[in-house]
Amino acid sequence: MDLFEGPDNTPEFSVSEISGAVKRVIEGEFSHVRVRGEVGRVVIARTGHMYFDLKDDRSVIACVSWKGQVSKFQHRPEEGMEVIVTGRMTTFGPQSKYQLNVEAVEPAGAGALMAMLEKRRKALEAEGLFAPERKRPLPWLPEVIGVVTSLQGAVIRDILHRLRDRFPRKVLIWPVAVQGQACAAEVARGIEGFNRMTPGGALPRPDVIIVARGGGSIEDLWGFNEEIVVRAAAASQIPLISAVGHETDTTLIDHAADRRAPTPTAAAEIAVPVRAELLAWLADQEARLIRGGTQALVLRGQRLRDLSRGLPRVESLLEGPRQRLDVWSDRLPNALHRGVQLRRVALSEASGTLRPALLRRLIEGERRRLEQGGSRITPALTRAVAQKREAYGRRADRLRPQALQAEIARHARDLDRLGRRLSDAGERQIKGLSDRLDALDRLRLTLGYEATLERGYAVVRDGAGAVLTRKAEAEAATGLEIQFADGTMKIGGGTAPRRAKASPAASKPADDNGPNDKGTDGGSGGQGSLF
Template sequence: MDLIDEPEAAGNTPEFTVSELSGAVKRAIEGEFGHVRVKAEVGRVVHARSGHLYFDLKDDRNVLACTTWKGQVSQLSVIPEEGMEVVVHGRMTTFGSQSKYQLNATEVAVAGVGALMAMLDKRKKALEAEGLFAADRKQSLPFLPEVIGVVTSPTGAVIRDILHRLRDRFPRKVIVWPVAVQGKECAPQVARAIEGFNAMTPGGALPRPDLLIVARGGGSIEDLWGFNEEVVARAAASSNIPLISAVGHETDTTLIDFVSDQRAPTPSAAAEMAVPVRLDLMAGVEQMGARASRAVTDAVARRKQRVADLARVLPKPEQLTEDAKQRFDYWSEKLDAALQVRVGVGRLRLGEVAGQLRPSMLNNRIAQGRERLETRNARLVSAAVTQTQRQRSRLDALDRMRETLGYRETLKRGYAVVRGDGDVVTTAKAAKSAASLEIEFADGKMKPAGKPSPKPKPKTPPADQGSLF
C-alpha cells in the first residue's frame, strides 16, 4: 500500500529548475549569513591572473572556501598566507555553477601577536635567504648631506624631533614625503615614497636627496606592521640613496631595519647619524688650524736656526773669490805675449803656404781638368750615337711590320676594298643603298658606272675668327 501511495504524494510536490533551486539556496544562505566573522587557519592560497584572490580557511575537520574579488584585494590590510591564523570578515554566498558555498572575504586580520610573529619570522627568513640582509649590500652614509629626504607623517611629533635635532647639530635642506605610518595604506605609501625619492633627477628643480630617513614613533606590533610588509623591505633594499630606518623605540624591530643601510633606535638618533655637530666641526677646524700654524712657525724657526748654524762654518765671500781673482791677474799678464806668439806662428805658416802657390801649378791643374772633361764628353757622344742607331733600327723594323700587316699588302694578293659614300661596304644591301661606290685595287681606285656621283655638299664657310692684329 505504501508503494502505491508514494507516487501520488510525489506528484503534489512543486517542481523547480536547477537555476531556481540554486537561486533559492543562494538567497537563504546570504539572508541568514549576511555578515560573519570566522577565525581559522589559512590553507591553500591562489592569486589568479584576473586579480581575484582565492584561499581556504580550515580547522581540524572542515574547509571553507573564500573569495576576494579584484576590487576588494587592495582594501585588505593583510594578504593571507598559508599557515597564518586569521580572523576573516565577510558574507556567505554560493557558486551555483559548481554547487558550492563560499565566503566573500572583505577584511582579513591576523589572530593574535603569535601569528604575526610567526608570519614575520617566515618573511625574514625568505628575505635573508635572498641576501637582502647582507652587509656587503649596505651603503655608507654621506658625511655631510646637502639634502635629506624624510618619509614619515607630516603631523606627528617625529618630524618635529628630526627637524629640531638637525637644526641644533647642522642645518640642512629637508624634503618631507608625507605617508600614513600605520594601517593598510602605510606599506604602499612608504614603498612609493622611497621609490619616488630615488626617481628624482639630480640637479633638477626639486633636488634629489643625498640621504633618506624612514621614521615613525613607537607603538604595538600591529601599529608597526606596515614596516614589516615585503613591499617596504624590497623598496628599501633597492634604494640607491643611503637609507636610515628609525621605526619605533629602541626595542622595536621591523623588517626595514634589516635591509636599511643603517638602523637608528629613535627618529632623533637618526637625525644625529645623518649630520655631524657643526660647532664640533668648527672647533675641530680651529684646533687643526692652530696646530698647523704652530707647526709652520716651529718649522720656520728650526730652519732659521739651521741656516744660522751653517752660516758660521761657511767661509767669507771675499775668501771664496780670492783664488779666482789671483788666477785672473796671472792670465791677464800672459795674454799679450801669447797673442804676439800666436800671430807670429800664423804669419810663418802663411809664408810657407804662399811659397807653394805658383802659376805653373794652376796651369797644370787646369790642363788636367780639361783633359778629363774632353774624355767624358767623347764617351757621352759615342753612347748617344750608339743609342740613336739602335732606336733607328727598331723603328725600321716596326715600319716593315706595319707595311706587312696593313691592308695594302692584302690588296696586292688580289683583293679589293669597296666603299660606299666614303665608308667601307661589307654587304650587298649596304652597296645597293649607297648613292655612289668606289673600289680600291692594289694599283689604284675606280668608280663603277651606273650610279651618278653625288654632288659634293657645299662647304660651310668657316666662322669668322677675327684678326690677330
C-alpha cells in the first residue's frame, strides 16, 4: 500500500464550528477598538437598530448599533461625517461577514469625500455654472420628454406611470448606468445626445430632459457629482430637470440643472400639468365667460330700461310739433292770399310807371335828341370840311401838286372814316334804344296781371270798372264784372268777348296821345301800335 494513501488526518469542522471559531478569534483580538473614518450610508430599521458604513479611501467596514446603544449616542452619525467610533469587532455568521458593533460615536470633522465634493462645488460655482441667470424656463406643456435613466430600476416606471396619470406625452428614454465608473460618462453622453437631435426630424427632439435616479448612498450617487456631468447639464440647450436621489440627497447636477425635483415622481409632476385640472379650469373659465356675458346683458338691459323710463313718451314729444303744424297749416292759406294781394298791389304800382304813353314819350324824346344831334353834326362837318379846304387852299401855293393831292386824299379818307364811325354810332344807339324798349315791354307783360289769370285767378270789378279787393266792396256793388283768362263775365248777364293778350306790338288801353289806336274788345281798354 502506498504510504500516502488512506484517510486524511486533518480534522474536519462544520460550518457553524468554523464560523464560531472565527467569531471567537475576532472578538477576542478586537474586543475593544477605536476606529476613525467617514460615515457612509445610514439606515435605521423599523426595530430601531442602526446600520451604517465606516470608510476611508480604500476600505469599508460595516457597522451596527443596537436600539439600546443608539439611544445613548450623544451625536448620531450622518452620512458624510468623519467620526471616531468605539466598539468591538464581531461577525455575522449567516452572511459570512464581519462588522463593528459601535457603542459610542464622536465627531472627528468633515469627511474626505464631502470635503472633495465641497471643493469641486465651489470651483464650478466660481465659473458661473450654477448662476440663476443661466437657467432656462421649463415649457408649460412639452410635446416630447427625454429621460436619462436606467431601464432596470423602478424610476422609469414611476415616471411613465405619473405622466400617464397627469398628461400623457411622448417619452424618449436614453438608457444609462446610474452608478459605478461608467455612470458619469454615460449620463453626459445622454444629455449631449438629446441636444444633438434635429428639431422636427424623424426622431423628435425633446422639449425637456429629466435626469433621474433613485436614492442611495453618496458613493452610489457619486457619478452625478462628476465634473463631466455638471458641465453637460450646464451646457444643455434643452431645459433640464434633475431628479437624482431622494429629497435629502443633493448632488452637483442639482445646482447646474434648470430645475431640481426631490424625487423622480416629482420630476414628472413638474414636467407636465394635470390634464383633468386643465379641463376643469377650461370648463370653469367657459362658465365664467357665459355668466359674465349673461350678467353684462342683464345689467345693460336693466340700464336701458332705467334710461328709457327717464325719456319722455313719443306722444309727448310730438304733441307740440303737431299743434304748431296745425296752427301754421291754418294760417298758410290766409298768408298765401295775403302774399298774392301784396304782390298784386306792388305789381299794379310798378305797372303804373310803365304806361305805353310814357314809354312812347321817352322814345320820342330820345329820337328828337338824336335828330337834333344829327342836324348839328352835319353843319359842323360842313364847316370842318370848308375849313380844311381853306387850309388846303392856303397851303396849296406852298405844296407841290403831287404832295397836295396826297394830302387831300389822306384827309378825304379821314373824313370818310369819321363819317362811317358817326353813322355806325347812330345806328348802334337807335338799336340799343329799340332793344331796351322791347325788354321793357316784355317785362310789362311778365308783370301784368293777365299772366296771373292763366294760373286760375280772376279780377273782380264793379259796374264802374273799379277793381274790388274786399268782400264788403263786392256786396255793396250793384253789379259785378269778373275777368277770366279767356273772357269777362257779368253777374246775371252773358259772357263778354275775350280780351286779346298783350303783345309787343299791341296790348293795353291807349291814352290820349295815341289817336290812331283802336280797342281790341270794343271798349276803351285796347292799345294800338307804339309807333
